[in-house]
Amino acid sequence: MPIAVPTFGAKGAVPPDVSVSDIRDLVVRPAKVGDARAMSALINYYAADNVMLARGPQYLYQHIQDYIVVSLPSGEEETIVACGALHVLWEDLAEIRSIAVHPACQGLGLGKILVDTLVARCENLGIPRAFVFTLVDDFFRKCGFRPIDRKDLPPVVWAECSKCPKFYRCDEISMMRTLKAVADSAKAEDN
Numbered sequence: 694m695p696i697a698v699p700t701f702g703a704k705g706a707v708p709p710d711v712s713v714s715d716i717r718d719l720v721v722r723p724a725k726v727g728d729a730r731a732m733s734a735l736i737n738y739y740a741a742d743n744v745m746l747a748r749g750p751q752y753l754y755q756h757i758q759d760y761i762v763v764s765l766p767s768g769e770e771e772t773i774v775a776c777g778a779l780h781v782l783w784e785d786l787a788e789i790r791s792i793a794v795h796p797a798c799q800g801l802g803l804g805k806i807l808v809d810t811l812v813a814r815c816e817n818l819g820i821p822r823a824f825v826f827t828l829v830d831d832f833f834r835k836c837g838f839r840p841i842d843r844k845d846l847p848p849v850v851w852a853e854c855s856k857c858p859k860f861y862r863c864d865e866i867s868m869m870r871t872l873k874a875v876a877d878s879a880k881a882e883d884n
């Protein structure tokens with residue numbers, strides 16, 4: 694299914710050349726608006742193959758507080774090599790979105806670091822469940838997510854899905870992770 698991929702005005706945006714020899718050189722931090730162009734290049738590189746949803750400037754600026762990035766600093770400059778987001782949907786549910794790792798940096802554990810960082814953010818917000826729609830279910834299994842029947846997802850998810858270009862022919866797998874610490878403390882408060 695062809696989709697429109699926003700490119701910040703640059704046709705065929707591709708992530709910059711990069712090589713990471715030691716992941717200890719990398720910094721994980723909240724995204725800033727100045728990162729939006731680099732995040733969009735990374736995300737849309739994969740979106741062009743329908744592997745993930747495209748994200749353009751308007752979406753990224755308006756949701757910038759959802760995003761974290763992994764950057765490779767070099768003097769005054771830095772290169773964004775990975776990004777991901779956590780979007781709060783309801784008091785008990787948040788969605789992991791836009792996990793993208795630069796093709797030259799895959800297999801180093803960055804994807805898992807992103808997901809773990811976002812799950813920790815979810816936990817810190819007191820939200821007991823995180824879910825994802827994905828085509829890479831084996832990766833998310835490694836991150837503690839389990840498949841869930843999409844009809845068991847609450848209506849608030851469908852309100853979001855209705856904005857998605859894949860709405861009528863969604864090929865993604867829905868997966869959920871329950872954050873035990875938050876769920877346990879909510880149960881204790883109820884008792």
Ligand SMILES: CC(C)(COP(=O)(O)OP(=O)(O)OC[C@H]1O[C@@H](n2cnc3c(N)ncnc32)[C@H](O)[C@@H]1OP(=O)(O)O)[C@@H](O)C(=O)NCCC(=O)NCCS
Pocket residue numbers: 739744745791792793794795798799800801802803804805806825826827828829831832835
């Ligand atoms: C999927 C993606 C985020 C994984 O990032 P990564 O940094 O290469 O993954 P990691 O190195 O953190 O891998 C963590 C574990 O998942 C496994 N894994 C990674 N990608 C996998 C895949 N595509 N299929 C199955 N397992 C995978 C790794 O082998 C590793 O397992 P281990 O802990 O037993 O060693 C990355 O390949 C990517 O950006 N893909 C394109 C965009 C995309 O599909 N994003 C997901 C949108 S929902």
